[in-house]
Amino acid sequence: MAAAMEMFHVQHTQGHVLCCLCGTSIPPNPSNMCVACIRTQVDITESIQKQVTVLFCKECERWLQPPKNWTRAKLESKELLTFCIKRVRNLNKVKLIDAGFIWTEPHSKRLKLKLTIQKEVFNGAILQQTFVVEFVVEDHMCDSCSRAAANPDQWIAKVQLRQKVDHKRTFFFLEQLILKHGADSNTINIKQIHDGVDFYYSNRSHALKFVDFLNSVVPIKQRADKQLVSHDSHSMTYNYRFTFSVEIVPVCKDDLILLPQKVANALGNVGPLVVCTRVSNTVQLLDPLTLRLVYQDANQYWRAPYRPLIVSKQLVEYVVLDIEPVAGGHSATGGSGKERYALADATVARTSDFGKNDVIFQCRTHLGHLLQAGDLALGYDCYAANTNADSELEKFKGFQLPDVVLIKKSYEEKRRKRRGRGRAWKLRQLPMEVEATTKDDDKARVDYERFLEELEEDPEMRAKVALYKDPTYVARPRDEDTMTETDGEEPPQVPLEELLDELTLEEHADEDEEMEG
Incomplete structure (x- = not known):
């Protein structure tokens, strides 16, 4: 008898009920409705904002965080995702499960965010739903960029960068470092003069940050000065202009x-x-x-x-x-x-x-x-x-x-023998005002060509800058090259795998027109 009881097992099965609306057999839940019927009765995204307008400053590439804070974030970055989620109204009334960007054309002025949320409905039943929020990007200049555009001479701090040498290869290399690291983001104006470059800023702290960047990439000596512009004797308010004189060590590569x-x-x-x-x-x-x-x-x-x-x-x-x-x-x-x-x-x-x-x-x-x-x-x-080095040699x-x-x-x-064929790569340049004569322009072109040759010869130097593919470059046929060149080692060239694709809005617009045609 005992053995028979041990062999007897009670098998439990889950019961099913019929949906109160469509009659579909479903596992029991507090609402006694299937998921499809619950969605027809309740929209948990109803109170959430589906379209949001955000303001973007093209000059400094920052986004407006109301009321007056401007934040910097790259497209499809975690920072921009957090910024967009905070701008959606009533999202705090539901539980956010997942969020991510949907790809849009860079020039479309639209950002699309795919959100997955959960909310309790009908006596404890939890409903999950996915929807898309569209962000309309409107161009709006921030206050600092507006002042700079109205009058570029309204600067507060200036960095005077100098090097006492007879070439500009150091400045060409430094220009690429500035572009790669984004050190020019707060600059309101750049002027190139015969013996260096001047950088203008609307804030003293921005100039100090730039000087710190220069100190991290080249050996420099700096000196700071300030000049009183105006003052109010009643409120004891003083306005100064700050000048930072920066001199690079006059020793260059190959000296x-x-x-x-x-x-x-x-x-x-x-x-x-x-x-x-x-x-x-x-x-x-x-x-x-x-x-x-x-x-x-x-x-x-x-x-x-x-x-x-x-x-x-x-x-x-x-x-x-x-x-x-x-x-x-x-x-x-x-x-x-x-x-x-x-x-x-x-x-x-x-x-x-x-x-x-x-x-x-x-x-x-x-x-x-x-x-x-x-x-x-x-x-x-x-x-x-x-050399006049006899006194030191003694x-x-x-x-x-x-x-x-x-x-x-x-x-x-x-x-x-290869001159005139061009290069498969190019470099970006800073938007600067140039004050030079024709003679200086010819010398600068020679220095720039020598700088490009140094990049081709030195991989360690090339690794510090960003090189982009040149879409206008047309490669010559191999048989034509062999007919015009003698045997021997070829001059160093930049490998294609080291080049970056430079994306422009005009290129995307042309692609769209071709697809529509």
């Missing part, structure tokens, strides 16, 4: 430097003849004879400033006749795993003398990993250059300047 004895000793007895290989927030110096790398920040430089011995515009082209690596002469590898530098003994001759005389030079170079016999290289002709007993210091491999002959 040849003879360090003062005091500086050389402070850097661990390096050199004293060094080459500047990179300038970021510190100056990177390389001893081309020993491959020692040292770094010098702005404070160290300005405590004992110096000028380059020879600058890059004095580079001379040489033909490498022979090169032999030095055993064990290797430095640390670069970011790509390749050798950064390698010592070698080279035999070179000036390209201008090649075939005219038998003047050759023996030199030690740090480019043993790049150069081969027959290559062209750019270097400094210390044998014939007037402090270093037993040290003499080498006849030649090679700086980098030359691709000028290859580039000369």
